Amino acid sequence: MAATMHDVAKLAGVSIKTVSNVVNGYPYIRESTRARVLAAIEELDYQVNVAARNLRTGRTGIIALAVPELSLPYFAELADSVIQAADAQGLTVLIEQTGGQRERELEVLSGARRHLTDGLIFSPLALGPGDEDLLEVDFPMVILGERIFHSSVDHVTMHNVEAARAATRYLLELGRRRIAVVGVHPGEVVGSAGLRLKGYRQAMADAGLEVDESLLGEAGLWHRATGAQSMARLLDAGVRPDAVFALNDAMALGVLHELQVRGVRIPEEVAVIGFDAVDEGSYSNPSLTTVDPGREQIARTAVEMLAERVAGKGAPHEARRVYADFSIVVRGSTQADAAAHGRPGLAEGVRTA
Amino acid sequence: MAATMHDVAKLAGVSIKTVSNVVNGYPYIRESTRARVLAAIEELDYQVNVAARNLRTGRTGIIALAVPELSLPYFAELADSVIQAADAQGLTVLIEQTGGQRERELEVLSGARRHLTDGLIFSPLALGPGDEDLLEVDFPMVILGERIFHSSVDHVTMHNVEAARAATRYLLELGRRRIAVVGVHPGEVVGSAGLRLKGYRQAMADAGLEVDESLLGEAGLWHRATGAQSMARLLDAGVRPDAVFALNDAMALGVLHELQVRGVRIPEEVAVIGFDAVDEGSYSNPSLTTVDPGREQIARTAVEMLAERVAGKGAPHEARRVYADFSIVVRGSTQADAAAHGRPGLAEGVRTA
DNA sequence: CGGCAACTCTACATCGTTGTAGAACACACC
DNA sequence: GGTGTGTTCTACAACGATGTAGAGTTGCCG
Numbered sequence: 108m109a110a111t112m113h114d115v116a117k118l119a120g121v122s123i124k125t126v127s128n129v130v131n132g133y134p135y136i137r138e139s140t141r142a143r144v145l146a147a148i149e150e151l152d153y154q155v156n157v158a159a160r161n162l163r164t165g166r167t168g169i170i171a172l173a174v175p176e177l178s179l180p181y182f183a184e185l186a187d188s189v190i191q192a193a194d195a196q197g198l199t200v201l202i203e204q205t206g207g208q209r210e211r212e213l214e215v216l217s218g219a220r221r222h223l224t225d226g227l228i229f230s231p232l233a234l235g236p237g238d239e240d241l242l243e244v245d246f247p248m249v250i251l252g253e254r255i256f257h258s259s260v261d262h263v264t265m266h267n268v269e270a271a272r273a274a275t276r277y278l279l280e281l282g283r284r285r286i287a288v289v290g291v292h293p294g295e296v297v298g299s300a301g302l303r304l305k306g307y308r309q310a311m312a313d314a315g316l317e318v319d320e321s322l323l324g325e326a327g328l329w330h331r332a333t334g335a336q337s338m339a340r341l342l343d344a345g346v347r348p349d350a351v352f353a354l355n356d357a358m359a360l361g362v363l364h365e366l367q368v369r370g371v372r373i374p375e376e377v378a379v380i381g382f383d384a385v386d387e388g389s390y391s392n393p394s395l396t397t398v399d400p401g402r403e404q405i406a407r408t409a410v411e412m413l414a415e416r417v418a419g420k421g422a423p424h425e426a427r428r429v430y431a432d433f434s435i436v437v438r439g440s441t442q443a444d445a446a447a448h449g450r451p452g453l454a455e456g457v458r459t460a
Numbered sequence: 461m462a463a464t465m466h467d468v469a470k471l472a473g474v475s476i477k478t479v480s481n482v483v484n485g486y487p488y489i490r491e492s493t494r495a496r497v498l499a500a501i502e503e504l505d506y507q508v509n510v511a512a513r514n515l516r517t518g519r520t521g522i523i524a525l526a527v528p529e530l531s532l533p534y535f536a537e538l539a540d541s542v543i544q545a546a547d548a549q550g551l552t553v554l555i556e557q558t559g560g561q562r563e564r565e566l567e568v569l570s571g572a573r574r575h576l577t578d579g580l581i582f583s584p585l586a587l588g589p590g591d592e593d594l595l596e597v598d599f600p601m602v603i604l605g606e607r608i609f610h611s612s613v614d615h616v617t618m619h620n621v622e623a624a625r626a627a628t629r630y631l632l633e634l635g636r637r638r639i640a641v642v643g644v645h646p647g648e649v650v651g652s653a654g655l656r657l658k659g660y661r662q663a664m665a666d667a668g669l670e671v672d673e674s675l676l677g678e679a680g681l682w683h684r685a686t687g688a689q690s691m692a693r694l695l696d697a698g699v700r701p702d703a704v705f706a707l708n709d710a711m712a713l714g715v716l717h718e719l720q721v722r723g724v725r726i727p728e729e730v731a732v733i734g735f736d737a738v739d740e741g742s743y744s745n746p747s748l749t750t751v752d753p754g755r756e757q758i759a760r761t762a763v764e765m766l767a768e769r770v771a772g773k774g775a776p777h778e779a780r781r782v783y784a785d786f787s788i789v790v791r792g793s794t795q796a797d798a799a800a801h802g803r804p805g806l807a808e809g810v811r812t813a
Numbered sequence: 814c815g816g817c818a819a820c821t822c823t824a825c826a827t828c829g830t831t832g833t834a835g836a837a838c839a840c841a842c843c
Numbered sequence: 844g845g846t847g848t849g850t851t852c853t854a855c856a857a858c859g860a861t862g863t864a865g866a867g868t869t870g871c872c873g
Contacts, residue, residue: 109598111859122823127861135820157575158514159859162828167511169554169576176540178739183536187529190557199576201522201554204543222510223522223552245462331743364743386531390684390717392745464829475853480831488850512829515858 110151119147130155169199170413171224173215175207175232179330179357180385181402182230185251188406189228196414198225207328209233213241221246225417228409231255236297247416249409254298261416262428263409265400267299270433271306272313274352274380274398277435279314281442283350283378286311287322289337289362290329290354303354303382321346326358334358335365342369349377350441356381356388356397363391363440378441393439401431463504472500483508522552523766524577526568528560528585532683532710533738534755535583538604541759542581549767551578560681562586566594574599578770581762584608589650600769602762607651614769615781616762618753620652623786624659625666627705627733627751630788632667634795636703636731639664640675642690642715643682643707656707656735674699679711687711688718695722702730703794709734709741712748716793731794746792754784 112130116123121144128136129144147153161167172189174182190200201224205211212233221227226247231254234241242250242257249261256262278286288307292300304323311318321344324337334353338361341348351366353359359381363373371377373393381388381397388395408429465483469476474497481489482497500506514520525542527535543553554577558564565586574580579600584607587594595603595610602614609615631639641660645653657676664671674697677690687706691714694701704719706712712734716726724730726746734741734750741748761782 113859123859124824124861125822128822131861135822137821140821154575156515156859158511158518158520159828160861161511162509162515162830162859163861165511165828167576177530177543178533178537178540180531180533180536180740183533183539184531186536186555187531187557190530190555194557199554199556201552202539202543203552204540204547222507223520331739335743360740360743364745364747367745386684387533387713387740390688390713392717392720394717466829476829477831477854478852481852484831488852490851493851509829512858513831515860516829516831518858 109156110153111156112153114151115144115147115153118151119143166417167223167225168197169201169224170410170417171201171203171215171221171227173203173205173212173227173229173231175205175230177202177204180387181355181357181383184385185230185402185406188403189410192407192410196410198410198414205232207232216241216244226413228413247413249413249416251405251409252299253302256297256428257426259426261412261426263405263412263431264428265405265431266433267302268306268309270382270398270400271303271352271354272310273306273433273435274382275307275310276313277437278350278352278378278380278441279310279316281350281378284316285319285322285348286350286352287324287338287341287346287348288352288354289324289334289341290326290358291323292327293325300354307352322348326354329355329358331357331361331364334361336361338362338365351377351379353379353381356383356385356395359395359397359440360387360391363393363395374439374441374443380435380441384436389438391440393443396438396441397436399434399436401433404431462509463506464509465506467504468497468500468506471504472497519770520576520578521550522554522577523763523770524554524556524568524574524580526556526558526565526580526582526584528558528583530555530557533740534708534710534736537738538583538755538759541756542763545760545763549763551763551767558585560585569594569597579766581766600766602766602769604758604762605652606655609650609781610779612779614765614779616758616765616784617781618758618784619786620655621659621662623735623751623753624656624705624707625663626659626786626788627735628660628663629666630790631703631705631731631733631794632663632669634703634731637669638672638675638701639703639705640677640691640694640699640701641705641707642677642687642694643679643711644676645680646678653707660705675701679707682708682711684710684714684717687714689714691715691718704730704732706732706734709736709738709748709750712750712793713740713744716744716746716748727792727794727796733788733794737789742791744793746796749791749794750789752787752789754786757784 112123112126115126121140126144129141170193172186177183177186186202193200203215205215212231228249230251234255238255239257242260249263251263253264253267288304290300291304295301308318324341326333326337334357351362353362359379362379366373366377373379381395384397384399388397465476465479468479474493479497482494523546525539530536530539539555546553556568558568565584581602583604587608591608592610595613602616604616606617606620641657643653644657648654661671677694679686679690687710704715706715712732715732719726719730726732734748737750737752741750
């Protein structure tokens with residue numbers, strides 16, 4: 108079996124606590140003692156038993172990340188960023204997939220697994236207004252996104268309204284007027300769908316244009332498939348937009364697909380913009396103009412805030428709400444020349460915030 | 461603070477061990493006692509402290525999954541499948557990203573984190589022949605992929621050679637003769653690159669064709685960008701293929717992009733096939749013909765094998781090697797009509813194994 | 814040279830759970 | 844009535860680390 112501190116202590120001829128002190132960098136240890144202990148550790152190939160340390164200290168060094176689905180590129184890339192940020196803080200990440208199901212999101216909040224982790228970064232999809240009380244948990248948590256807010260919990264989110272407004276304004280500046288929206292959640296006010304649609308409406312109003320409600324395509328889940336279906340329904344209903352604002356990139360890629368299956372030329376006949384700036388969009392055909400919501404910044408900020416909460420457990424300072432910077436990345440789906448010379452990944456971003 | 465078994469025991473008027481027995485479903489408990497304990501648990505909102513249980517039992521209920529990068533769709537979808545399979549077994553998944561760096565892969569194998577987990581599902585990229593000894597670890601492990609084999613470790617992998625051979629044969633049956641390969645690792649024999657290239661060579665030989673080495677494009681990392689670059693280099697060198705076999709989907713998507721930027725018509729002038737069957741490929745333009753390597757089956761099998769190893773810790777049975785079934789999914793990048801009516805996700809697969 | 818501070822190290826209790834061993838009782842069997 | 848079997852429950856010692864408290868030792872200061 109694996110060696111314990113006891114074995115090391117015996118071999119080095121010191122007390123078990125001294126081994127502990129060496130391992131944890133306690134300063135008052137004679138150099139010769141430290142060397143002896145380290146040698147014993149080396150010889151026995153000793154590694155601390157994290158479970159025991161956890162029990163004693165109440166810390167695990169693991170944080171949980173709860174997202175709907177890893178197979179959605181946005182969340183995969185978010186997870187990637189979170190893991191890297193956590194690594195930088197010496198933390199490991201345990202991932203839970205909720206599938207966007209309410210029941211599973213509740214489980215995450217009350218979950219038996221919270222003992223395994225020091226804290227939670229949570230990107231809810233099913234919880235919403237009315238569920239604020241559920242966020243009153245007794246462990247460190249950072250919420251991502253905008254489905255739900257609670258004054259006592261840290262939030263990291265994006266400028267949804269402003270970014271969507273900028274995206275719409277950008278399409279308007281290209282001379283587009285009949286701008287369809289794909290991914291609308293009717294009646295929603297606070298989620299990404301509601302906020303981004305709000306930004307769209309603002310930009311239209313800014314330009315003195317009426318919103319033609321028949322241009323708004325619904326889509327519950329924001330997948331490639333639902334984007335394509337939503338676009339198909341709009342076209343089948345006789346709607347003829349000259350631009351599409353898909354509320355995320357996955358749907359935008361579905362839209363691109365659907366339009367091209369029907370022989371619609373992009374961007375000449377219809378310009379398409381997405382939201383998220385997933386890597387996939389720089390290699391689609393045409394490449395996808397999109398809004399970069401500052402995913403890395405979101406991940407890094409969330410991890411840092413969580414780490415702070417974990418460390419300063421006793422001092423419950425004010426909850427914070429952080430907004431990441433966004434920018435618009437112009438590519439071939441809105442500007443033909445961007446496609447021509449647009450070496451993927453090198454496309455210049457239009458900094459807007 | 462959170463309630464402990466002690467608190468529950470006191471409230472229910474039983475010994476702490478009885479509480480433990482109730483929690484763990486020990487049968488010999490009077491119904492009335494069980495009810496009293498459950499009521500106390502309910503009242504105190506008690507949850508077992510997993511850290512303490514871990515320390516006592518030596519099990520954590522967590523398995524680690526080590527992959528190169530989650531932002532690569534194949535690994536994101538693999539992680540998705542693994543998490544779901546683990547969930548079905550009551551296990552949680554902790555993800556480590558190695559970035560394909562040797563150093564980090566070594567860390568995973570010897571890592572301090574192994575105390576946190578019951579076992580490891582490992583998809584190496586940097587380790588290779590000569591590193592077999594490193595796989596002699598004293599914790600349960602399942603290796604994915606084909607970079608490295610060791611007789612004492614369980615492996616779950618795919619029929620790389622046969623699948624690549626089938627993919628190439630499929631292109632040949634379409635009448636293509638100058639089939640380029642993108643993603644070659646010169647000199648490699650055992651990794652995915654080596655094996656898939658081997659399948660390609662076999663299919664060419666089967667058809668009595670010589671392999672034109674100038675058709676083989678190198679690409680170290682299998683990303684969208686490297687696929688596009690590799691394709692660009694081939695074209696710039698004056699190579700004129702009538703088909704491309706990209707050794708994975710990410711590169712295939714880069715290839716599609718590069719070809720279209722140059723105005724090459726797909727599939728008329730050049731047919732493209734990938735490998736992995738990531739969701740993204742069904743929505744590209746054109747949609748991507750690909751090899752489905754049986755990712756879900758791989759994930760499920762790996763988790764089940766690992767769970768078995770974890771459970772039967774004492775009995776080191778023979779290491780197994782499992783190959784998942786594969787199939788070819790035909791879409792628009794090789795058959796124009798598949799694109800026309802090819803509603804994404806509904807494309808028919810050609811079952812080949 | 815007494816007293817105090819700074820080192821260096823140790824013994825012991827403790828974190829919250831589960832395994833072991835066995836007590837106590839009831840019931841059946843011969 | 845002794846023996847055995849089954850049921851129900853408890854006391855206590857682990858698991859492997861860290862926190863607390865304090866025992867020695869040294870060196871310096873006045």
